[in-house]
Amino acid sequence: MQVTPRMGRGLVAVTLGVLAASPAAAQATGDPSAANGLFRLFVDSKHVLVRSLVQDFSIPVAGDVNLSLHWNNEHVTVPGVSAPVGSPEAIDAITTASRPISGDAYQDYEKVRNELEGQATRGPVSVGYYYSTESDYVGQQVSATYNRDLHDDQLNLSFGTSYGWDDILPLENQRSTTAASTKNTMHWNAVATQLLSPTSVVRVGVEYNHVSGLQHNPYRLVYAGGTTVPERHPDSRERRDAFVKFHQYLSNRSSLQFDYRIYDDDWGVFSHEVAGGLSQYVTRGLYARYQYRWYRQSSADFWSNDYTTTQGIDGYLTGDYRMSPLSSHLFGVSLNADLSVLAPDSPTLRRFALTFDYERYFNNENYSADILETGVEFRF
Amino acid sequence: MKTSQRNTWKRALGLLLAAILCAPALTGCAAKGVAAYQRENLADPIMAFQTRAKRDARRVRALEAREGSTGGIGGEGGGCACK
Numbered sequence: 001m002q003v004t005p006r007m008g009r010g011l012v013a014v015t016l017g018v019l020a021a022s023p024a025a026a027q028a029t030g031d032p033s034a035a036n037g038l039f040r041l042f043v044d045s046k047h048v049l050v051r052s053l054v055q056d057f058s059i060p061v062a063g064d065v066n067l068s069l070h071w072n073n074e075h076v077t078v079p080g081v082s083a084p085v086g087s088p089e090a091i092d093a094i095t096t097a098s099r100p101i102s103g104d105a106y107q108d109y110e111k112v113r114n115e116l117e118g119q120a121t122r123g124p125v126s127v128g129y130y131y132s133t134e135s136d137y138v139g140q141q142v143s144a145t146y147n148r149d150l151h152d153d154q155l156n157l158s159f160g161t162s163y164g165w166d167d168i169l170p171l172e173n174q175r176s177t178t179a180a181s182t183k184n185t186m187h188w189n190a191v192a193t194q195l196l197s198p199t200s201v202v203r204v205g206v207e208y209n210h211v212s213g214l215q216h217n218p219y220r221l222v223y224a225g226g227t228t229v230p231e232r233h234p235d236s237r238e239r240r241d242a243f244v245k246f247h248q249y250l251s252n253r254s255s256l257q258f259d260y261r262i263y264d265d266d267w268g269v270f271s272h273e274v275a276g277g278l279s280q281y282v283t284r285g286l287y288a289r290y291q292y293r294w295y296r297q298s299s300a301d302f303w304s305n306d307y308t309t310t311q312g313i314d315g316y317l318t319g320d321y322r323m324s325p326l327s328s329h330l331f332g333v334s335l336n337a338d339l340s341v342l343a344p345d346s347p348t349l350r351r352f353a354l355t356f357d358y359e360r361y362f363n364n365e366n367y368s369a370d371i372l373e374t375g376v377e378f379r380f
Numbered sequence: 381m382k383t384s385q386r387n388t389w390k391r392a393l394g395l396l397l398a399a400i401l402c403a404p405a406l407t408g409c410a411a412k413g414v415a416a417y418q419r420e421n422l423a424d425p426i427m428a429f430q431t432r433a434k435r436d437a438r439r440v441r442a443l444e445a446r447e448g449s450t451g452g453i454g455g456e457g458g459g460c461a462c463k
Binding site for chain 2: 255322357
């Protein structure tokens with residue numbers, strides 16, 4: 001299926017029109033006003049550092065419409081290359097983060113990304129707009145979702161779509177020249193959530209993405225046929241996945257969570273993801289969560305450890321380890337405190353909720369990362 | 381992955397999708413017994429999908445830059461400085 005940008009915009013426009021006209025949108029959401037602040041720190045074994053400051057606001061506005069706003073300010077530090085520019089040894093230094101090679105490539109490269117998202121919800125209908133900007137990338141997206149309760153509210157069906165259009169503006173780079181380009185993403189999803197018993201619930205979903213345009217790293221070179229050539233990926237990709245999530249409440253005030261996802265695309269990448277979690281109350285208003293995730297994927301058809309010619313495979317070459325056979329593990333622990341329960345008599349404290357998350361990620365490419373999050377929620 | 385293997389996996393994926401699409405209709409009949417007053421545990425933060433929704437979205441976004449697949453929560457966003 002080929003979805004052109006014009007078709008994509010048309011489909012989203014039609015969906016938005018249908019959703020806006022929906023008579024079922026007349027229920028008040030009743031969502032209280034809330035503000036969330038979050039600090040996120042990401043550090044990986046390649047010494048890439050990402051510091052994110054995330055703000056979320058949710059406010060009821062005129063009528064029965066609820067407006068949520070999201071802002072993310074992200075500072076990314078990519079380390080300098082550790083070998084002479086243009087040498088095969090230097091290529092691995094930029095595997096997981098894109099940076100241009102200009103000026104003193106041995107120095108750290110810093111970039112800032114700002115992301116703004118607004119979403120309006122009226123009854124079962126939500127529409128949203130997303131904007132992200134950084135020095136060499138501008139991403140935009142419109143989205144819409146509709147959900148409906150059925151069977152005495154035992155079953156909820158949700159349908160979503162989005163269309164994204166990104167402008168890629170590569171900076172000056174000593175090693176390769178890529179012209180400004182675009183990437184368009186059309187997304188559809190259908191999700192069903194079903195109560196199974198007073199203590200168990202299941203969610204299943206399917207998703208489809210069609211991505212067209214520039215999909216390789218414009219700064220990355222690939223070692224092929226005894227020389228280095230710019231990375232080259234196909235400019236069209238169809239991605240689909242299905243997932244199931246199951247939650248079971250246990251009698252000792254804990255719950256078990258199980259997730260499974262299967263994924264396939266027309267580049268040849270096929271993957272499984274299995275995750276499990278245990279949430280346990282330490283006391284009223286304070287619970288801990290432990291989690292584990294396992295992931296495995298096959299390689300893309302055009303991936304190779306050793307390209308013998310500069311034509312690669314079917315004209316494509318990649319230096320991206322995400323296109324290789326890959327398996328990974330993730331362990332996580334989090335603490336969540338609701339001060340409205342822990343300190344109900346304090347008029348100030350009871351408006352707050354606190355979260356602390358730590359995750360350790362590692363894969364078979366000798367790559368690992370630590371992710372730390374601390375968050376504060378204030379309810380008006 | 382060889383073509384025959386991929387075809388096998390694609391059939392498996394097709395079956396899973398069919399099962400997922402049929403599951404709500406089948407389980408809808410079985411779960412009519414969960415009355416509103418019986419849903420206290422289901423609404424608990426340790427059970428609600430909504431509790432982790434934003435956290436999961438941030439994780440998917442971070443992992444998209446480290447792995448070759450995507451999905452599990454909804455749409456793809458555009459742009460990511462850490463890719």
